[in-house]
Amino acid sequence: MNSTLIKNAQILVGENSFLKRDLFIEKGKISAIGDGLSNKADFIVDAKGALLLPGLIDVHVHFREPGFPEKETIASGSKVAARGGFTTVFAMPNLNPVIDNVEVFKQVQALNQQDGIIKIKQYAAISTGLTANKIDNIPALSALGAIAFTNDGKGVQTADTMYQAMLAAKAAGKVLVAHVEDNSLIHGGVVNAGLASKNLGFPGAKKLSETSQLARDLMIAKATGAQYHMAHVSAAESVELIRIAKEHRIDVTAEVSPHHLLLDDSMITNDNSLMKMNPPLRSPDDRAALLAGLLDGTIDIVATDHAPHTKEEKAQSILTAPNGVTGIETSFQLLYTHLVKPGIMSLRQLLKAMNQRPADIFALKDVAREIAIGQVADLALFDIRHLHEIKANEFASKASNSPFIGWKVYGQTERTWVNGQQVYAKGDEK
Structure with a gap:
């Protein structure tokens, strides 16, 4: 060496x-x-x-392989991460095939090791196909090295499925990571139910889809004692629910994306699908609450939710384009420029959210936490x-x-x- x-x-x-x-x-x-x-x-x-700085850690990326290599591959995604200053990332399981069984997990884990130039930790799905009510073989997938379990891209619609998943994750000593979204409350929304939906006439997605399912999950986490982590928080009410849960010693942590910290729906002034993601950009007040939650420690982690799509897909209208934006190459520089440099937060606070808290929450043993x-x-x-x-x-x-x-x-x-x-x-x- x-x-x-x-x-x-x-x-x-x-x-x-x-x-x-x-x-x-x-x-x-x-x-x-x-x-x-x-x-x-x-x-x-x-x-x-x-x-x-110690290498950054991103607990939420989509490298799209297998299934969607035209968008990103493990090889290109790991180069992207390195260019952003990230040395460890957690790859999501919503691929084709979904990483919901031992055979597929082994195949993708081998690809990560073969093609990755950084450290890639692999999530496994909570339930078959991300949508089934039956949970996956969490013990076996944990034994193979799954970093945690998530149905990212889909909310767990049935309370008992989440209950059983939390019990299994707790028994395996793993974190349960939740994409929080009640499908029955989306009502076809493509942007937040707020300024952009009113001004541009797009169907609006209510925050209630997020907050109601989060409230359910927090009560299940309390009942099971599971370690529960909320992905991409977007609503002020969610921040408050997490804050209250922490005060009541529920084992909950949360992440926020750079785009939810720096953008809001008042900035969607035309049919621009580059501003379409899930959860959607919320109101200026929601954005302020997210920042306040990050500063006071209610929100633990900044995670990019790096979600690459082809130019052709994103050339469509907001009505039909897929959700998601790229983020891992630009996240540190955007947050340093707009939060640290103006004195809104310290560099130490940003480093904690992009390195130390991810390492602590997911009990990482093979990463740098400081220059020492x-x-x-x-x-x-x-x-x-x-x-x-x-x-x-x-x-x-x-x-x-x-x-x-x-x-x-x-x-x-x-x-x-x-x-x-x-x-x-x-x-x-x-």
């Missing part, structure tokens, strides 16, 4: 302060930190004052001094369905290392 000396990096100290330091990496770990290190190394990288001697050398180097415009033609992803194209940001990824091996360097995207 090669050794690397990183010179002149800025390392986070406290909430927003930095120290210039050199790092020496050998045998996949950080073995020395200091000023003016001169260790002999196979590779020497001059960071030139860029920010060095002995830590795994999962690292990312970010340029926080120079402004950059997000452009459609620069994505490493097969897709470019991002609502943030044209936004100007700080924090572009310069380099990424996994287990001490460089997996990304700026300029090597294509």
